[in-house]
Amino acid sequence: MRVTVISLLGWTVASRADGLTIDYETAQLAAQDVGDFSDIAPAATDNGTTAIGRQSGPACRAFPGSADWPLNADWKRLNASLGGALLKPLPQASVCYQGPAFDAAECTSVVNNQVLSTAIFENPLMYTSTWPTGATCPVATNPTGTCTQGGLPLYVVNATSVRQIQIAVNFARNRNLRLVVKNTGHDFVGRSTGAGALSIWTHHLKGFEVLPNFSMGDYSGAAAHVGSGLMGYEVHEAMIQHNIALVAPSFGTVGTYGGYMAGGGHSSLGSLYGLASDQALSLNVVTAGGEFTTASPTVNSDLFYALRGGGGSTYGIVTSAVVKTYPPVSIGGLDIAFSSLDVGMEVFWKAVSVFFSFGGVIVDAGGKEGNYMSPLGTGNATFFNFTSTLEFPGIGPQAVTDLLKPLELAFQAVGINITFGQPTITQWSGVNFGAGLALKDVMFASRLIPRDVWDDPAKFAPAIAAMRKIAEAGYQLHGSTVSPSLRVAGYPGSDSGVNPAWRKAVMHCVVYDFAPHGVGVPPGDNLAARARLSQYTDLLRNVTPGSGAYINEADILEPNWQQSFFGDNYAKLVSIKDKWDPWGLFWAPNTPGSERLAVRVADKLPTQNGKLCKPCVKQVKQKRFTTS
Numbered sequence: 001m002r003v004t005v006i007s008l009l010g011w012t013v014a015s016r017a018d019g020l021t022i023d024y025e026t027a028q029l030a031a032q033d034v035g036d037f038s039d040i041a042p043a044a045t046d047n048g049t050t051a052i053g054r055q056s057g058p059a060c061r062a063f064p065g066s067a068d069w070p071l072n073a074d075w076k077r078l079n080a081s082l083g084g085a086l087l088k089p090l091p092q093a094s095v096c097y098q099g100p101a102f103d104a105a106e107c108t109s110v111v112n113n114q115v116l117s118t119a120i121f122e123n124p125l126m127y128t129s130t131w132p133t134g135a136t137c138p139v140a141t142n143p144t145g146t147c148t149q150g151g152l153p154l155y156v157v158n159a160t161s162v163r164q165i166q167i168a169v170n171f172a173r174n175r176n177l178r179l180v181v182k183n184t185g186h187d188f189v190g191r192s193t194g195a196g197a198l199s200i201w202t203h204h205l206k207g208f209e210v211l212p213n214f215s216m217g218d219y220s221g222a223a224a225h226v227g228s229g230l231m232g233y234e235v236h237e238a239m240i241q242h243n244i245a246l247v248a249p250s251f252g253t254v255g256t257y258g259g260y261m262a263g264g265g266h267s268s269l270g271s272l273y274g275l276a277s278d279q280a281l282s283l284n285v286v287t288a289g290g291e292f293t294t295a296s297p298t299v300n301s302d303l304f305y306a307l308r309g310g311g312g313s314t315y316g317i318v319t320s321a322v323v324k325t326y327p328p329v330s331i332g333g334l335d336i337a338f339s340s341l342d343v344g345m346e347v348f349w350k351a352v353s354v355f356f357s358f359g360g361v362i363v364d365a366g367g368k369e370g371n372y373m374s375p376l377g378t379g380n381a382t383f384f385n386f387t388s389t390l391e392f393p394g395i396g397p398q399a400v401t402d403l404l405k406p407l408e409l410a411f412q413a414v415g416i417n418i419t420f421g422q423p424t425i426t427q428w429s430g431v432n433f434g435a436g437l438a439l440k441d442v443m444f445a446s447r448l449i450p451r452d453v454w455d456d457p458a459k460f461a462p463a464i465a466a467m468r469k470i471a472e473a474g475y476q477l478h479g480s481t482v483s484p485s486l487r488v489a490g491y492p493g494s495d496s497g498v499n500p501a502w503r504k505a506v507m508h509c510v511v512y513d514f515a516p517h518g519v520g521v522p523p524g525d526n527l528a529a530r531a532r533l534s535q536y537t538d539l540l541r542n543v544t545p546g547s548g549a550y551i552n553e554a555d556i557l558e559p560n561w562q563q564s565f566f567g568d569n570y571a572k573l574v575s576i577k578d579k580w581d582p583w584g585l586f587w588a589p590n591t592p593g594s595e596r597l598a599v600r601v602a603d604k605l606p607t608q609n610g611k612l613c614k615p616c617v618k619q620v621k622q623k624r625f626t627t628s
């Protein structure tokens with residue numbers, strides 16, 4: 001069922017499907033706000049036939065200097081409609097470069113704060129990964145190069161109301177602008193940035209209300225109404241304040257109800273309660289047509305399906321969510337570490353096999369585990385460290401000890417002299433790290449390892465051999481043992497657009513390449529490093545046929561990304577995208593329907609530093625490397 005729309009002075013406004021709104025959602029666009037400023041009027045029709053997303057539309061989105069770029073007077077008028085919320089920020093490091101913005105004291109502050117994740121989410125133009133912007137204004141005390149806007153947006157709407165979001169969406173659609181949505185800017189591959197774009201910054205959409213008795217479809221129980229700008233640490237603070245538990249990232253500055261939920265969202269509670277996208281019961285959304293509406297299992301259910309795991313910035317802008325809550329959870333935890341320096345290489349790999357073959361036991365107990373297999377030294381590695389942090393929600397110390405006893409004995413049987421310590425107990429609400437932590441560009445690829453690979457000896461041995469080859473080539477492997485199966489996803493989570501590969505997975509395995517690939521690295525070297533990483537990740541892909549990768553933590557150059565990130569859901573997601581966004585207004589790399597447009601870059605790198613146009617450039621064939 002689609003929400004009823006009522007015609008008002010020639011354009012339409014959505015009637016709300018339910019009464020749940022957060023303060024900033026009560027201010028909605030009305031006919032008198034539009035007046036004769038047709039640029040901010042909602043879509044009159046929903047066929048989108050002349051838009052860029054369609055064959056007959058313009059070749060490119062408007063870009064500074066193009067004939068269809070809005071005049072200064074248009075931007076001024078837009079700003080007035082927004083109540084002054086339109087920003088035209090320069091790159092943060094512009095104060096370090098000679099020119100009108102130069103400010104030595106400010107530059108010192110930027111240099112000192114560049115390592116803080118807090119500086120990233122508080123700034124409309126800062127991103128965790130700088131390479132997707134083209135890194136055209138690097139932070140430096142005495143830079144010798146130039147500072148340009150590069151792949152950063154040109155204008156930003158600092159949104160504090162739904163009305164402002166509707167105005168910005170309408171302006172972007174009516175003026176053929178590139179539109180991006182930034183929450184915290186933590187997306188690893190640049191889905192929240194874009195050259196010449198108008199950005200809607202959702203970071204200030206805060207709110208948290210406990211709903212002790214909430215009913216939606218077949219769900220009846222505890223819930224909370226949350227603002228889409230809440231970050232991980234704010235959700236953990238709310239857990240403490242209200243003595244409840246929610247699914248949220250452990251890393252404090254990740255946006256919980258923006259990209260994290262839109263892509264899936266794994267956490268320490270993943271094997272117990274499923275993904276973040278499984279928690280949603282109802283979502284408030286501004287659509288590409290400028291409507292403010294609700295999506296839930298009973299209203300606009302197709303949109304609800306897509307917004308949960310089908311990719312961020314594709315179907316609409318989520319302004320708030322009603323999500324499941326749980327009684328407070330304590331986590332029994334244990335750290336394990338061993339090194340090939342101590343036990344020798346062959347025992348090390350036997351122990352790794354022992355550990356991973358225990359993965360099914362961990363997730364069957366509702367547990368989650370995060371491990372790192374780190375090469376020591378540079379180049380092709382000859383020694384490795386293995387560390388693991390095991391977490392068992394709702395399980396006490398003695399039960400954790402009993403559960404892990406067979407693992408301890410199995411380690412000893414293969415020659416690791418290890419005795420597990422006393423498990424710790426932590427309140428999930430108090431888990432919160434990373435705010436203020438140094439963040440930097442990293443390059444990585446990933447793969448979801450299905451449970452049958454761990455459980456079937458004929459598949460298990462080749463998988464471990466693949467990991468060994470990858471590690472020996474100098475890459476770090478980071479595994480998250482977690483199983484958000486259909487069973488734990490429950491209702492309504494089990495019917496969503498999230499990658500079906502998650503439902504069979506026992507581990508999300510990331511392959512990190514710490515070789516520099518940002519500022520100063522020649523594009524050819526960068527592309528060669530990316531090709532080598534992908535070639536080694538193929539070893540994992542080959543032993544996990546039919547599986548996929550987690551869109552939020554994956555390679556921007558993931559082969560066959562449609563299948564890999566969305567599996568059999570892809571065609572359905574594209575049809576939902578086309579229904580709700582026939583203009584192709586929302587665009588982010590590797591999201592459903594995004595192959596219809598491409599960023600025209602000068603250097604062949606997969607950045608957002610160029611015009612967004614219909615594709616015309618032939619794909620560059622990557623150089624292949626031998627992995628044996």
Ligand SMILES: Cc1cc2nc3c(=O)[nH]c(=O)nc-3n(C[C@H](O)[C@H](O)[C@H](O)COP(=O)(O)OP(=O)(O)OC[C@H]3O[C@@H](n4cnc5c(N)ncnc54)[C@H](O)[C@@H]3O)c2cc1C
Nearest residue numbers: 181183184185186187191255258259260265266312313318
């Ligand atoms: C340090 C760090 C730790 C991480 N830890 C985890 C983890 O434990 N588990 C996990 O699953 N992932 C983790 N991630 C990955 C994380 O899920 C993604 O980076 C995610 O995209 C972040 O979402 P965001 O809204 O914070 O970021 P943004 O970059 O602001 O947004 C990401 C995407 O979502 C879109 N978007 C944002 N808000 C909205 C909205 N309101 N409506 C529609 N679209 C929106 C953006 O346009 C963009 O496409 C981590 C990332 C980092 C950098």
